[in-house]
Amino acid sequence: MTLSLDKPRTPRRPAARRSNFEMISWLFMRISGMALVVLVLGHLFIMNILDDGVHRINFAFVAGRWSSPFWQFWDLSMLWLAEIHGGNGLRTIINDYARKDTTRFWLKMMLYVSMVLILALGSYVIFTFDPNIRAD
Incomplete structure (x- = not known):
């Protein structure tokens, strides 16, 4: 008597070309x-x-x-890294817990829009800060 193994399940179509986005995202987080x-x-x-x-x-x-470019760069780096780091983590959480494709899509769109707005506003404030503003 010989044992036969079932064929492994294979997708009906070949796997799409995979990108390294998730690996790069993981590396970026570290x-x-x-x-x-x-x-x-x-x-x-x-x-x-x-x-x-x-x-x-x-x-x-x-x-x-x-007034020092060093501190502007320091704060700008902190803003950008924190925003993208946090957004990437939240994107991963959305992918893990949002069950419906439409829910996942809209949650990620809200995340991306809020990230762009915060980065744009924060960068704008750092670069256009006027130390000679008058308090009238």
Whole structure:
């Protein structure tokens, strides 16, 4: 008596060409997470521990800080990495838990629109901040 194995289930059509998007997304999460640890801990140390801590933070402090391209780049990097890192994580959660294709589509569209708006507004504020604004 010989045992026969059933044929494995195969898709009816050949698999579509696969992209490396998920692998790149996974890798981005690890690299951006490490970069965010440095950026955020540096930010917290400078803002909350050095000198008088939060008591010295006011409009003049922010104006002086953003007059330097280094601090503009630091804050811009933190904004972009945090937004894309968080959006990528939320995209993964939506893919895992949204059961209907239409629900998944609209949740991701709302996510992408909100990400673009926040990145655009945050970048706009950093680049166009006017330290000489008058309070009339």
